[in-house]
Amino acid sequence: MQGVEVFMDDARITGSDEMSHFKALEEFFKKCKEHGLKLNLSKSQFFQNEINFLWHKIDANGLHKTDEKISAVVKAPVPKNVQEVKSFLGLVNFYGKFCKNLATIANPLNNLTKKDVKFKWSKDCQVAFQQIKKEICSPKVLVHYDPELPLTLASDASPVGVGCVLAHIYPDGSERPIAFASKTLSKTEQKYSQIDKEALAIVWAVKKFHLYLKGRRFTLVTDHKPLVAIFGSKRGLPVLTATRLLHYALILQSFQFDIVFRKTADHGNADFLSRLPKTSEELEVKDDITIFQMTQIETLPVTSRELRQETGKDEELGPLLRALREGRNLQGREAQYTIEDGCILYGQRVCIPKKYQKNVLDELHTGHLGMVKMKALARSFVYWKDIDKDIEDAVRNCVDCARHKTDPAKAKVHYWEYPSMPWERIHIDFAAQFSSICFY
Secondary structure, three states: OOOEEEEOOEEEEOOOOHHHHHHHHHHHHHHHHHOOOOOOHHHOOOOOOOEEEOOEEEEOOEEEEOHHHHHHHHOOOOOOOHHHHHHHHHHHHHHHHHOOOHHHHOHHHHHHOOOOOOOOOOHHHHHHHHHHHHHHOOOOOOOOOOOOOOEEEEEEEOOOEEEEEEEEEOOOOOEEEEEEEEEEOOHHHHOOOHHHHHHHHHHHHHHHOHHHHOOOEEEEEEOOHHHHHHHOOOOOOOOOOOHHHHHHHHHHOOOEEEEEEOOHHHOHHHHHHHHOOOOOOOOOOOOHHHHHHHHHHHOOOOOHHHHHHHHHHOOOHHHHHHHHHHOOOOOOOHHHEEEEOOEEEEOOEEEOOHHHHHHHHHHHHOOOOOHHHHHHHHHHHEEOOOHHHHHHHHHHOOHHHHHOOOOOOOOOOOOOOOOOOOOOOOOOOOOOEEOOEEOO
16 A cells, blocks of 8 residues: 555554545555454554654654664763773774774773873763764764665673674675664673673574564674584584573574674674663563572572582682683583572582582482482482482492382372362373374
8 A cells, every 4th residue: 555564563654745644544444444453542643743663763854763773872871991991992993984083083082091091081081972972873874774785783791781783784894883782781690601691692682673683684793702603503502501591592593693703802882882881770580591590509408698609619610600700711611501699500400519519419318219310310400520429329338228229118109289270280291193193
C-alpha cells in the first residue's frame, strides 16, 4: 500500500498532504479488518509532525539519528584519571580520520597523559571533551544503517561496564558507526571472571541491536582472543565448558556471525564505552545461571563466605582466581572455569579449597554409598585435584564399607511425595522408535 511501511508489529502511515494521509489510513484499516488484525489504540499516535521509527527520527526534513543511538557517548562521564583519559583518546584516534581537526581539539587531553604532568581536569579539558563528543556524534562520523553494506559489532568489557559499537564497513575499508551503547555492570556482574565479562558484553550487544542483526550475517569484534575459539568453533564447545558460557553460546546460536580478534590498542571505540559507561538505572536481577550456581554452592557443608575466603588463600586456587579475574591465558582452559561470588566453578562443579576438602569428603561418605556412587555424586557438585583418588582411599580405609561391600543393606521403598500443585513434577521417559516414530 502506498504510504504504508510495516516492520514486524510496527506500522508507519504517511502522506504528502492531508487527503493522501486520510486515504492511506483508510486503506490500512480496511486491510487490518479483512485479516482480523486488532490495533491497540493506547499505543497508536495520529497526525504527528515527527515520529521515532526503527531507531530513526523521521520528519518533513528527512531521516535523523535518535538520542538513544548516541546517548552512550553524549552521557559518558568525565574521566577521573589518566587511564580513563587514554581510553577516551583511543576513541578519538579510532574516528579521527573522519574529522580533520579532532587531534587539535584533543590537545588539552593529550597534555594530561604526558609523563610528570599532574592530573588536573581544567576548563579547557572540559571544553575539548564536550567538543569531541559532539564531533563524533555528528554526520561527519555517524551514518545511517544500509542493508547493502557489511555490518560489524565491536564489544568490550572493563571492571565497571560493557560497551559496544554497531558499524558499517565501507568499500574503502573505513569503519563508520551506526550506533553506540554502554551500561554499567551490576555488583554481581563485576565479580565475574574476565572471560565471562567479555562474553556478557558480546551477548548484551547482540541483544541490544538484534533488530539490525537478526536474519543477516555480521562480524563480531572482540579483544579477548579465547572467545574467538569458543564462540567461533565449528566443532562445538568443549565438554567441560562453564555453565554461563554454554548459556551465552546457546543465545548466539540463533544469529549468523563470524567472530574476529582485534588488539586492544586498535579497539579504542568499544574500549572507551566500557570504561566510561553511562549510568544504568536498571534494577539488579540475578540471571538463571547465577541462581543455579549459587544453589550448587548452597548444597555443600560449607558456606559460600567460607569458600570465598579460603579460595583466595589456597595455594592452587588463589593463583587461578587471580588469573581468571585478570583474563590471563590459561592454555585453552579459560572456558572450563567461572567465578560465582568469589568461588571458582569447574564446569558446574564447585572447586573446594584444601582446608574444606575433608569436610566435603565426609559428607560424600555419609551413608557409605560405595566408591562408584560417591564418585558419581562428586562429579555433579564438587571438584579438586585428585578427588577420585581421595574417594578411593576413603572407601578402602572404611570398615563399614568393607563389611557391606558384597552385601549392601536393602533400602526402604519410598513412595513419590505428593505434589502441592499441578506440573510441580513431570516424569518422562524415552521408549523406542517404532514404525519410524519416536515414542516418549
